Amino acid sequence: MNIGDASTQSGLPAKTIRYYEDIGLVSPGRGQNGYRRFSDSDLHKLAFVQRARSLGFSIEECRALLSLYDDRERVSADVKALARSHLAQIEEKISGLQAMQKTLSELVDKCHGDERPDCPILDGLAGVKVTIKVTGDVE
Amino acid sequence: MNIGDASTQSGLPAKTIRYYEDIGLVSPGRGQNGYRRFSDSDLHKLAFVQRARSLGFSIEECRALLSLYDDRERVSADVKALARSHLAQIEEKISGLQAMQKTLSELVDKCHGDERPDCPILDGLAGVKVTIKVTGDVE
């Protein structure tokens, strides 16, 4: 199977597959014409990596997962530990993004968004403390 | 003010400040000795960018925000549109990460995580449909 078909079947761009070979994630054979030949096992690995990447695992984590996958002596505790650590990273990222979302949506809500230059978003970014506007007399 | 103090006051590493000058986000003057000299206005810009970056705005978005900040003729609608578009990107990222979190935590929950090689996480990555184990007779 040539790279085009491997690409179709794994859902990975041919360029990406070549890159994965470059960094040693897969090692397809070569035909006499120099074309890469992908075995079923190569294809499985590509699909495996595709799924792991889509769950946000880094390339190095994919490499570790692949070697666990290949290892019949593996202990599932190792896999679980890797997955949990990645899960924790995902959760941290979510928290960070939610904090951004909160701050930013508060600023966006305060901005009237009309033709005037006055803008709480820019004020917020400039470090101006946004004060609550009080209507009424102040002593 | 030299770069070290600008770094302390803006919360940005000196390296990053040099990089920001490289790409034209700030343009500090120079002293006779060749050292960068940061004015209050430079410092404001650095702090502005620091805050915008911490809200996840890209460098190009920061550049746009800075130029809106500098522009007395700006309309707040432009700022709001930029912020909203960024907010939408953040929310998309959150959704993507939450989907990963869901899938991954389901797999992690299924994995007993002991000394045996058997592992639903690897099975999931390999594309094995995880089936519900039914106890009892099957006809």
Added chain:
DNA sequence: TCTTGACCTTCCACACACTGGAAGGCCTAT
């Protein structure tokens, strides 16, 4: 047989936003 077009190859450069380090100049205090 020749041509066309789709496929494949390698190699180089770019994207983002820094970060590290080397080599060397400058400034202040002892």
Added chain:
DNA sequence: ATAGGCCTTCCAGTGTGTGGAAGGTCAAGA
């Protein structure tokens, strides 16, 4: 005079691909 801490520039690397150029190969049709 020397030490150290600051500053300068320049080069290279991070991670994960993506784009494009230049050129080889293959199968089908005229």
